[in-house]
Amino acid sequence: MKILLATVTASVIATAALAADPVPADLRATALDIFKPLPSxxxxxxxxxxxPEKIDLGKALFFDPRxxxxxxxxxxxxxxLATGGDDNLETSxxxxxxxxxxxxxxxxxxxxxxxxxxxxxxxxxxxQAKGPIQAGVEMANTPNQVVATLKSMPKYVEWFTAAFPGxxxxxxxxxxxxxxxxxxxxxxxPAAFDAYLNGDEGAxxxxxxxxxxxxxxxxxxxxxxGINLGGNGYYPFGLIEKPGAEVLPENDKGRFAVTATADxxxxxxxxxxxxxxxxAPYFHSGKVWNLKQAVAIxxxxxxxxxxxxxxxxxxxxxxxxLEGRMPDVVYPVLPAETDDTPLPSxxxx
Amino acid sequence: MKILLATVTASVIATAALAADPVPADLRATALDIFKPLPSxxxxxxxxxxxPEKIDLGKALFFDPRxxxxxxxxxxxxxxLATGGDDNLETSxxxxxxxxxxxxxxxxxxxxxxxxxxxxxxxxxxxQAKGPIQAGVEMANTPNQVVATLKSMPKYVEWFTAAFPGxxxxxxxxxxxxxxxxxxxxxxxPAAFDAYLNGDEGAxxxxxxxxxxxxxxxxxxxxxxGINLGGNGYYPFGLIEKPGAEVLPENDKGRFAVTATADxxxxxxxxxxxxxxxxAPYFHSGKVWNLKQAVAIxxxxxxxxxxxxxxxxxxxxxxxxLEGRMPDVVYPVLPAETDDTPLPSxxxx
Numbered sequence: 250m251k252i253l254l255a256t257v258t259a260s261v262i263a264t265a266a267l268a269a270d271p272v273p274a275d276l277r278a279t280a281l282d283i284f285k286p287l288p289s290x291x292x293x294x295x296x297x298x299x300x301p302e303k304i305d306l307g308k309a310l311f312f313d314p315r316x317x318x319x320x321x322x323x324x325x326x327x328x329x330l331a332t333g334g335d336d337n338l339e340t341s342x343x344x345x346x347x348x349x350x351x352x353x354x355x356x357x358x359x360x361x362x363x364x365x366x367x368x369x370x371x372x373x374x375x376x377q378a379k380g381p382i383q384a385g386v387e388m389a390n391t392p393n394q395v396v397a398t399l400k401s402m403p404k405y406v407e408w409f410t411a412a413f414p415g416x417x418x419x420x421x422x423x424x425x426x427x428x429x430x431x432x433x434x435x436x437x438x439p440a441a442f443d444a445y446l447n448g449d450e451g452a453x454x455x456x457x458x459x460x461x462x463x464x465x466x467x468x469x470x471x472x473x474x475g476i477n478l479g480g481n482g483y484y485p486f487g488l489i490e491k492p493g494a495e496v497l498p499e500n501d502k503g504r505f506a507v508t509a510t511a512d513x514x515x516x517x518x519x520x521x522x523x524x525x526x527x528x529a530p531y532f533h534s535g536k537v538w539n540l541k542q543a544v545a546i547x548x549x550x551x552x553x554x555x556x557x558x559x560x561x562x563x564x565x566x567x568x569x570x571l572e573g574r575m576p577d578v579v580y581p582v583l584p585a586e587t588d589d590t591p592l593p594s595x596x597x598x
Numbered sequence: 599m600k601i602l603l604a605t606v607t608a609s610v611i612a613t614a615a616l617a618a619d620p621v622p623a624d625l626r627a628t629a630l631d632i633f634k635p636l637p638s639x640x641x642x643x644x645x646x647x648x649x650p651e652k653i654d655l656g657k658a659l660f661f662d663p664r665x666x667x668x669x670x671x672x673x674x675x676x677x678x679l680a681t682g683g684d685d686n687l688e689t690s691x692x693x694x695x696x697x698x699x700x701x702x703x704x705x706x707x708x709x710x711x712x713x714x715x716x717x718x719x720x721x722x723x724x725x726q727a728k729g730p731i732q733a734g735v736e737m738a739n740t741p742n743q744v745v746a747t748l749k750s751m752p753k754y755v756e757w758f759t760a761a762f763p764g765x766x767x768x769x770x771x772x773x774x775x776x777x778x779x780x781x782x783x784x785x786x787x788p789a790a791f792d793a794y795l796n797g798d799e800g801a802x803x804x805x806x807x808x809x810x811x812x813x814x815x816x817x818x819x820x821x822x823x824g825i826n827l828g829g830n831g832y833y834p835f836g837l838i839e840k841p842g843a844e845v846l847p848e849n850d851k852g853r854f855a856v857t858a859t860a861d862x863x864x865x866x867x868x869x870x871x872x873x874x875x876x877x878a879p880y881f882h883s884g885k886v887w888n889l890k891q892a893v894a895i896x897x898x899x900x901x902x903x904x905x906x907x908x909x910x911x912x913x914x915x916x917x918x919x920l921e922g923r924m925p926d927v928v929y930p931v932l933p934a935e936t937d938d939t940p941l942p943s944x945x946x947x
Binding site: 312313314315319320321326329330331332333336337338342345346526527529538539575577578579580581582583585586588592593 | 661662663664668669670675678679680681682685686687691694695875876878887888924926927928929930931932934935937941942
């Protein structure tokens with residue numbers, strides 16, 4: 250009797266868990282109105298023609314720890330291409346073991362974001378690249394020191410000259426940033442969702458399609474839309490209900506720091522969701538390590554809805570289709586220092 | 599008149615600088631008695647058959663910062679394959695921004711060293727690999743935490759199972775070290791000196807051959823011999839004349855800490871010299887940034903001779919022939935964390 254009852258209960262639960270609306274016949278057409286597949290080639294970026302020489306130089310710079318004052322951190326330290334383009338830390342550890350203020354966003358597909366950083370304060374990747382190199386809690390370097398470092402190595406001078414032909418003084422902080430942007434523009438990860446949008450109905454399972462339908466119907470796609478399913482607009486975190494301070498720390502007012510407009514208090518760029526299954530922990534605070542929990546928090550804070558557990562599972566299943574094929578990156582061989590290379594400084598400034 | 603005098607002076611200096619003994623006809627035969635070219639295949643290592651699966655796993659582990667307690671440091675942080683297999687720091691910066699006690703040696707060709715570390719306290723690379731992961735000033739992790747981390751990721755379990763077939767519990771700290779050793783055994787950098795030893799007389803310039811002849815005649819090759827031109831014996835630093843405390847700090851007694859034998863005070867493993875042009879700063883203390891200066895210090899401290907500047911130049915030219923072709927390394931894509939993965943700890947223990 251006890252066994253029978255258990256079986257019945259389990260069966261009821263299973264039925265409840267399975268109860269989803271059928272996948273709408275026009276789901277793909279609806280999705281194509283809201284999202285866009287990744288292109289088959291890397292995109293053009295403003296004021297920075299992408300060439301193979303620039304990509305190669307940018308890759309070297311991206312992996313070069315000598316861009317940091319200490320010689321310890323490269324761009325790849327916090328945007329690690331081996332681990333989803335981020336560092337899997339709540340917030341990054343930088344110069345002098347200081348902790349950064351916000352979770353490190355992935356460098357993968359970042360070229361498709363409308364602006365960079367959680368508060369969108371950099372208009373593109375070449376503007377972004379200059380930030381962490383100079384931030385005291387990150388790489389703690391100065392443009393002068395970076396340029397002196399790069400100019401001290403003949404191979405770098407050669408590479409900059411090839412990447413920026415015809416320029417009288419090609420080794421500049423701006424050109425460094427442009428080369429890094431060119432490399433980052435190649436960091437594109439086509440995923441099952443792209444195959445689906447491109448017409449392959451078999452690229453997603455029924456559960457994943459149910460999740461996509463929910464993602465649209467529940468309203469997630471209002472903010473997480475476009476090519477990166479996010480990264481293209483600013484919204485208050487806690488639109489309907491503010492999450493607790495453990496997730497939304499009071500002292501970080503987000504975009505308010507950029508615009509000084511009261512309306513922008515606790516406003517952040519909607520996180521781009523490609524490869525989100527690889528980029529825990531979540532939110533600008535990096536306080537949530539579990540994707541299901543993050544989706545549930547979004548439900549209450551942004552949609553005002555306690556999403557059913559089974560629906561959260563479906564949405565997470567859909568998010569799994571955004572996990573893409575990682576770019577093939579041959580690890581660079583960097584130029585050796587010379588007697589003119591400034592010595593690294595491990596001091597806390 | 600002034601111009602003429604300057605020309606004469608320059609000419610005298612040039613003549614002086616060129617005055618070297620002619621390159622002996624049997625130089626290559628003599629060199630082959632002392633040194634050995636790198637093999638064309640990676641070497642066998644004891645108790646650890648090398649397979650492609652083990653190499654691939656080892657590469658992933660070598661680049662995985664989650665082997666450190668903080669999630670910040672991988673093997674590659676201090677043995678960076680982009681910069682000569684070391685970190686270009688006096689001594690490495692590790693957990694909690696602590697500085698390590700000795701200069702990080704290159705991982706390149708390290709498989710050919712008779713023992714590992716500056717004091718030879720690890721008999722091979724699988725023993726070595728376990729050290730920094732547990733060292734409080736480096737990666738500050740524990741074997742239990744490492745194994746829990748690796749076991750939490752199904753992909754790692756799959757890779758360990760493939761690399762250690764037939765083992766009931768393949769994900770172990772020992773197997774981790776074996777896989778890293780297998781990967782490191784592939785980090786071999788054939789150089790111009792190997793081509794010369796293999797019979798290509800044109801692989802070295804006359805100046806480089808003069809440097810090689812001096813390297814042998816002056817006595818450098820007494821300690822820096824064999825396949826790695828070092829890494830195969832222990833010698834007092836300051837055999838003839840102790841360098842100052844700025845180069846040889848008093849508190850680091852080298853191999854004495856391993857053997858507790860008075861004779862081993864300030865005894866260190868002769869540094870292997872392959873790629874030495876890429877691995878400044880020099881000596882266990884990392885206090886000397888210039889290779890010419892390092893060679894000159896070796897002259898006075900080990901040979902009791904003030905080497906002529908032109909001879910130092912020749913020896914440095916020879917050392918340049920040890921700069922090899924770097925291995926092609928495709929940057930790995932690492933498994934993503936799961937809910938079971940221990941969280942990184944940025945705390946200083």
